[in-house]
Amino acid sequence: MQVNENKEFQPLIVAFCCNWCSYAGADLSGTNRLNYPTNVKIIRVPCSCRVNPMFILRAFQKGADGVILCGCHPGDCHYTSGNYFTRRRMTLLFSMLDFLGIERDRTRVEWVSAAEGAKFAATMNEFTEAVKKLGPNRRLEDLRCRKQ
Amino acid sequence: MLKISLENLGRLFDAVSEKQTLYIPTDREDGAAEYRKYENGMKLSRNLNTLRSAKDFFFPQTENLADFKMEGKKIEVIDIREESEDFVVFGVRACDARSFTILDKVFLSEPVDSYYKNRRDHGTIVTMACSKPAETCFCGTFGIDPTAPEGDAACWSDGESVFFKANNEKGQAFIDSVAYLLEDGDTTKLDEVNAKTKEILGKLPLANLSTEAFGGDTLMEHFRSEKWAELSESCLGCGTCTFVCPTCQCYDIKDFNTGHGIKRFRCWDSCMYSDFTKMAHGNIRNSQLERFRQRFMHKLVYFPSNNNGEFGCVGCGRCLSKCPISMNIVKVMKALEVK
């Protein structure tokens, strides 16, 4: 994350992707050579339900400007019900972040199947743009981690 | 005695804050008093004491000690210490003023804590006498006179004016710096106020609380007392008492990985916490009883035993009003007193 006078703000986006659908979807968008920004860095988890709210906060603490969570479509979870729990947990977490005045567009959940390479790329493009608009994460940042 | 009228006190604050940072107790919207950096127009709190003590200015809750820069496999230590700027803490009560005597004994004896010393050297404490003690006050127990507060300089209010007196050179320098705002004043009314305060002090519910049963030579007797079990059973193990206490001085040192380096910092610790003094092998105080006992033994027995009878409590009463379950040093003292 840098803000240079002549350089556009480049947000850091952390994407948690479930192994079975979204990570495969991300692979597919690679196979199909569908571009999305380098800002997005993917972390593979077995299921979206593995993502602890602490991981999301940790990402913001260490310098992420946006965090997106991708999982199988509801009903398609490899583990049958994991993403349903994800949905409730993240709805409440995001609502709380919103309640604390943290910008809503910094967090997102998107369901991307293994076949939706195009959707994955489009989602990442869209999300990166949205976070870019918000500018650097200031409201949920750990000042100690800010890069000089 | 030099004085300034109450309505002109703001001018004095303005004058001081022009040259250095000034902290005064001021009221929050919820009615509690807290120290804030003075800005023009800020009103001095009429409350007896602040929620957090003046300790915070010299021994802050978290403080960075050193930085480590990491590049690949290389580590570089960076000394981040800087000379502190001068500052004034105004309106410190007699009890809190005494707390610095206690803290100094810990931090300024060898090996000197350079972080604390830096702030002590640059900070001026201007104390203020009390005139309306609360039921939770028991500074008298520790020989503190709230109408004659210590500190670099002291001040008194008779309801119309504020009178100033220096207790040392630093205090004198403070008074000199604002002398042009002060005038000589008659202390007759002030003497009356002080006399009346002293009368009230005698009537306080805790006026008769005594330290007689405590001190260094009572160590084993109190340590082995059976009362601790009962006293500590309701303790929640939170750190409220320690964090509002003006004399608690325990801290922990930790490293924080910022991603581009390590910040080594210290932060207050509380003997009430389950991981207090936890070490590589485990914890030497595993039960809440032991940790609870530690706090009060430290203040009433260990500290005086190591410091010529000086107790580690100043009777400010903060823990009395803030403990979630109202267990406190007074109840402990009273329970242990009974043979």
Place this chain on the structure above:
Amino acid sequence: MQRIGVFVCHCGTNIAATVDVKAVAEALSHEPGVVISQEYQYMCSEAGQNLVKDAIKEYGLTGVVVCSCSPRMHENTFRKAASSAGLNPYLVEIANIREQCSWIHKDIATATEKAVILGKAAIAKVHLNTPLTAGESPVAKRALVIGGGIAGIQTALDIAEAGFEVDIVEKEATIGGKMAQIDKTFPTLDCAACILTPKMVEASQNEKITIHSYSEVSAVKGFVGNFTATIKKKKRFVDETKCTGCGLCTEACPMKKVPNAFNLGLDNRSAIYIPFAQAVPKVATIDPNYCLKLRKGDVNDKVCGKCAEACTVGAINYHQQDEYIEQKYGAIVVATGFNPIKLDKYDEFAYNQCPDVVTSLELERLMNAAGPNGGTLLRPSDKTHPHKIVFVQCVGSRCDDSKGKPYCSKICCMYTAKHAMLIREKYPDTEVYVFYIDVRTPGKNFDEFYRRAVEQYNVHYIKGMVGKVTPKADGTIDVQASDLLSNEQLHIDADMVVLATAIEPDKTARPLATMLTTQMDTNDFFTEAHAKLRPVESATAGIFLSGACQGPKDIPETVAQASAAASKAIGLLVKDSITCNPCVAHSNELMCNGCSACEKVCPYGAITYQDKEFRMPDRTTAIRRVAGVNPAVCQGCGACTVACPSGAMDLNGFSNSQIMAEVDAICK
């Protein structure tokens, strides 16, 4: 101290064209713990793998990071390579710099920068990897088949054929299920009983198969290879071991006005009964709701007792109680089948008002030689020959959720064609009308069959739906319907109306699914593990699906799936033990609160609780309720790790600290 090896793959030009692989290898060589960082043309080639293996040996590596294609491609390749060089395979991490970097980015500088970050994240993770060993768990060499219809029978026969013990649990008094009630089968028109009953007999005579009829599964515990089921044998008041099925008791029974469930209530039977002539086991059962003695409440009372008197072998036992059997199984096959839906909601078809409006299954019985009319098609109301019969398709199927079942019941088009044909064949003077929305005949010889009904048997197929059925005073039935092709509203004066009733999963399936921790869809059909690639397995390991419990099916499809489920079960049963995925959850008992949050979110029932004695930090001992994960059942989703507030639950291979290390490395 960790000794990590980094291996950056060019993948020909796939990676190297957009990522400066040399720079990546160079940058990563400076990371803490990295002792060797190399790049190579094709890391997955034998030469590339040897590079990794040699480095493991030469440098005594404790961790390997391969920057290459997606781990979904070659994670296993490199794990195997590591393993063969003596490094635990789970100490290998892959940084995906092809699919998620070189292939999607164009600018070499930024792509290289990203590849380095991805590499650093993998290094950060591998620092915290721990060697994992796949556990093994023994397999009980016995299968449980729940449901004794054609699906269950076929599955059981196939498993028994492979040499394994099989138990069939059937809730009715006989096995056979729906197929036993069917008259003829499409598209061959052979008699259902002629092909089913030999199979029933075969099942009963197979030494490996135990049939528990009139029984239910009341509890299932355990996991793949190691299930324990409790089977409740309901009291039938007849000793199965003694009863010869002679039928004397049924004749002696004075209570003859019991609606005959086998004939769908179209005629009556006695209170003690054998469902039908070829029932297996051919054992009598007393219906306590109708038995004069049992209905009384006091079996010692001197009421009736005619059946006991008639029985020559003393099989009648009015004191019989439910019996519970506990048995261990390695695999469970669900074959709970289907039922036609209740038609109470569809007043317009007058099913409840007029006895001559029947369901298709009822028509099967009416036409069956063993049915109420001995095989002659007669109207239930006045036992006369119907001369005009109207068939209505899609009754309750293909409906909006509020109106019925949203799915196509699949079998109706074909059996209606069959019915129409059989009627026209046997009673050429009968006019047959079929009102259809679509005729769906995908299947071998299916469309030919339907065309025969139209062309050869002159069945009137009318595109349109019946709107209203009104019984008239003269005993005929007015059928008001639209003929969409001629755009007119028709009124047919019918003698009988046959409703192609939607089918739904058996009501016992839902509680069973809960017991088995398997998933169901909103229609209560069991959900298969994968819609295309694992159609006969449930998502729960060791539980297989057979027949219509998984979705509407005809007989050949059911039998095909039954055999497929059997082969999957056999594939499991032939193993002495199963290897478990080592990336499973585990609970730190010292931190566990025993609160059950993890258990509630576990889709597999892998978590159980135990009261255990602990030595506490304050040197006391305490008994605490703590969670334990069965590694054979856990599939490693990690739902429990987030449900756990204390963080006692963690996941091997994707631990809290590993994921956070990745986050940290990426955000650096």
Place this chain on the structure above:
Amino acid sequence: MNNNLKEQVIRSSGVNVLKCMRCGKCSGTCPSYDEMEYHPHQFVYMVEKGDIETLMKSESIYKCLTCFACVERCPRNVEPAKVVEAVRLAAIRKQGNNHLIADNIPEMLDEDLPQQAIVTAFRKYTK
């Protein structure tokens, strides 16, 4: 094909005509069937095609009894009667005239007339 009209009919009826599976049960159940030139299922289909002017010109729109038998029995919850009603409404509005003028209302008022009727009539019969 008149997309505006189609949109209007679909909006005012609240019906999703695409849910129709062409079973004809609506027409099979319709008591006014013989009176109608276009039948309930045709209404749904023709609205889907956008052929609404034909329907508006047809007497059929006045033959529907609004008995809702079709709504009740439609397996897909398409609600053909609402479509018929929407076309009827479109026709009434289309005729270009306000069939009800505010000024004329007082003389039509009688004590037993519910307020609701006036409001509804106004909505139905004015442009």
Place this chain on the structure above:
Amino acid sequence: MQEAIISKAKQLLADGTVNRVIGWKKGEFAYDITPAIFESAEEIDADFVYDDFTSANVSKYLVKESKKEGKILAFLKPCDTYSLNQLTKEHRVNRENIYVVGIPSDGKLDAEKIKAKGITGITGVEKDGDTLKINTIYGEETMPVAEAMSNKCLSCKSRKHVTYDELIGEDGEVITSDRFDMVEKLENMTSQERYDFWRNELSKCIRCNACRNVCPACTCENCVFNNPDSGVENKAAADSFEENMFHIIRAFHVAGRCTDCGECSRVCPQNIPLHLLNRKFIKDINSLYGEYQAGADTTSKAPLNDYTQDDCEASIVHERGVE
């Protein structure tokens, strides 16, 4: 009421139903009540108190106490019974070892609120109808009772005891309260206003952990904030992020489990309205997943351990209220 409770306690001790009693012990002043365990009639006669200041919720002590030898008698106010039920549901207490006597509460007073009026030197507090008479060493002061009422009691949700073995007095009803008003008010603010509001509040936090340690839902064997391996451990908030982090995770970990007993806000030495965070979750759960009251029963699935296939998507957060 106090007499009735004391005589009940002595009776149950005497007849051997229980061997200990958990209740409240009087303190040095009129208001500083401490939860305590009594083992004999003499101890009870000497120190047991139940008055306007006995607001401490004693359920959490039962986590430890119920595992000891013998049965313990617990006097629980309606709100306390919800906490106990929740603990029972999560197997944190051994309910068979607790004899619960439900006692009524018409709201407790908060000494801090009296002191906030500038009243000091308090030697006695007495209710006189709607007026509170406060004796101080500086003379008598009065204030309306309502203004001294504890915040948690002002937004009381229920006067019903959801679990008890015996009741003293009549049981009350679940009542409708305005407890979500402030949450709603915040929801209707702009994002910036909310941010400023919470920065102002949370920056006061001294991380004393009183909110966590008093909370009957926070009974973890080892809290993540104490566990160096959890990745979020810290003792004091070094900056605004850690203040947020602590309070988000604290509230999240009790989401769907918090009974809204209000103890967190009561004990906060900095008067931070922490209950608003918990109530935000409760309000969200109620509106998104159906009304749910933690502790109302011991069998229902907690909302976060449950789901339906047609739950709303997380994007609902983007669609609601004020940006």
